[in-house]
Amino acid sequence: xxxxxxxxxxxxxxxxxxxxxxxxxxxxxxxxxxxxxxxxxxxxxxxxxxxxxxxxxxxxxxxxxxxxxxxxxxxxxxxxxxxxxxxxxxxxxxxxxxxxxxxxxxxxxxxxxxxxxxxxxxxxxxxxxxxxxxxxxxxxxxxxxxxxxxxxxxxxxxxxxxxxxxxxxxxxxxxxxxxxxxxxxxxxxxxxxxxxxxxxxxxxxxxxxxxxxxxxxxxxxxxxxxxxxxxxxxxxxxxxxxxxxxxxxxxxxxxxxxxxxxxxxxxxxxxxxxxxxxxxxxxxxxxxxxxxxxxxxxxxxxxxxxxxxxxxxxxxxxxxxxxxxxxxxxxxxxxxxxxxxxxxxxxxxxxxxxxxxxxxxxxxxxxxxxxxxxxxxxxxxxxxxxxxx
Numbered sequence: 001x002x003x004x005x006x007x008x009x010x011x012x013x014x015x016x017x018x019x020x021x022x023x024x025x026x027x028x029x030x031x032x033x034x035x036x037x038x039x040x041x042x043x044x045x046x047x048x049x050x051x052x053x054x055x056x057x058x059x060x061x062x063x064x065x066x067x068x069x070x071x072x073x074x075x076x077x078x079x080x081x082x083x084x085x086x087x088x089x090x091x092x093x094x095x096x097x098x099x100x101x102x103x104x105x106x107x108x109x110x111x112x113x114x115x116x117x118x119x120x121x122x123x124x125x126x127x128x129x130x131x132x133x134x135x136x137x138x139x140x141x142x143x144x145x146x147x148x149x150x151x152x153x154x155x156x157x158x159x160x161x162x163x164x165x166x167x168x169x170x171x172x173x174x175x176x177x178x179x180x181x182x183x184x185x186x187x188x189x190x191x192x193x194x195x196x197x198x199x200x201x202x203x204x205x206x207x208x209x210x211x212x213x214x215x216x217x218x219x220x221x222x223x224x225x226x227x228x229x230x231x232x233x234x235x236x237x238x239x240x241x242x243x244x245x246x247x248x249x250x251x252x253x254x255x256x257x258x259x260x261x262x263x264x265x266x267x268x269x270x271x272x273x274x275x276x277x278x279x280x281x282x283x284x285x286x287x288x289x290x291x292x293x294x295x296x297x298x299x300x301x302x303x304x305x306x307x308x309x310x311x312x313x314x315x316x317x318x319x320x321x322x323x324x325x326x327x328x329x330x331x332x333x334x335x336x337x338x339x340x341x342x343x344x345x346x347x348x349x350x351x352x353x354x355x356x357x358x359x360x361x362x363x364x365x366x367x368x369x370x371x372x373x374x375x376x377x378x379x380x381x382x383x384x385x386x387x388x389x
Contacts, residue, residue, distance in 0.1 A: 083342025
């Protein structure tokens with residue numbers, strides 16, 4: 001029997017009947033990937049003018065990554081809202097916590113709380129749709145508020161470090177921090193943050209989609225040095241200067257505490273006793289623990305924001321190709337700064353824990369109570385009031 005073979009009888013080859021590119025396309029689609037598509041393909045038409053050409057070279061990322069990112073930002077949002085919301089409630093409803101130093105803590109919790117109020121829902125929805133779906137205006141507002149709250153948070157931490165510096169290093173020779181002075185400092189921090197986050201809305205740099213297109217931030221990929229100069233200036237006034245001030249304050253804090261502890265040990269040795277703990281020594285010990293808490297909080301903040309700062313620098317100076325996945329994780333890691341502070345303050349501040357146990361007893365646990373008992377003590381500030389900052 002003669003078998004019909006079109007490739008032999010009609011001059012048709014296997015490649016003609018089954019083109020390689022078609023076979024690859026079918027196989028790719030079966031595995032959930034599309035050939036010749038980019039991460040920008042799902043972006044809304046009105047957003048395309050703000051997309052940097054660099055992102056067109058990357059294929060769509062695996063949908064699993066969108067699910068992971070959405071889950072992480074959702075968990076971060078819930079933890080941040082709960083933690084910072086509780087801090088705001090406890091401090092505002094507990095009379096003995098309303099000290100000038102704690103006004104700075106409340107401002108820090110306020111910025112962290114509202115950062116995640118804006119960052120979490122938008123990114124969560126965008127991860128579901130795998131692109132930014134809220135339009136150009138909301139993209140700009142999203143990035144603006146993220147930058148505003150981030151800048152305000154870091155400068156509030158500078159104020160907290162400066163307050164600790166005055167109490168621990170200068171002591172009675174320092175000027176008292178009054179409520180009026182604390183509110184003035186907080187106002188200046190907000191004004192300063194507005195000054196450095198408004199320019200991209202008016203032409204000095206711009207706020208654009210970044211990474212996997214589910215978040216927006218400053219344009220660090222532009223080739224124009226006029227716009228690059230904004231990133232550099234913002235880095236100086238909202239990253240390097242605060243970092244320098246905090247290092248300066250804490251170097252003197254550590255030095256002062258070290259000298260005082262050495263003097264206490266020497267005095268105890270002369271008196272032939274094991275430990276010397278009068279009220280002044282107890283005050284210095286408590287202040288030292290509070291300084292460590294603040295230092296840990298600030299360190300966590302810088303560990304969160306430094307990767308994103310490095311990504312910005314890599315984009316400005318074109319030192320390496322930044323992938324969408326790396327960029328979005330850097331952005332997400334920066335948002336994690338809003339989660340750390342309520343956890344640190346809730347565990348390490350005895351007077352805050354006392355108020356927390358009174359208001360929300362189900363938030364306390366035995367391990368935390370033991371930690372609080374070891375740190376217990378009322379910390380007098382330079383005014384003679386109680387400070388837990």
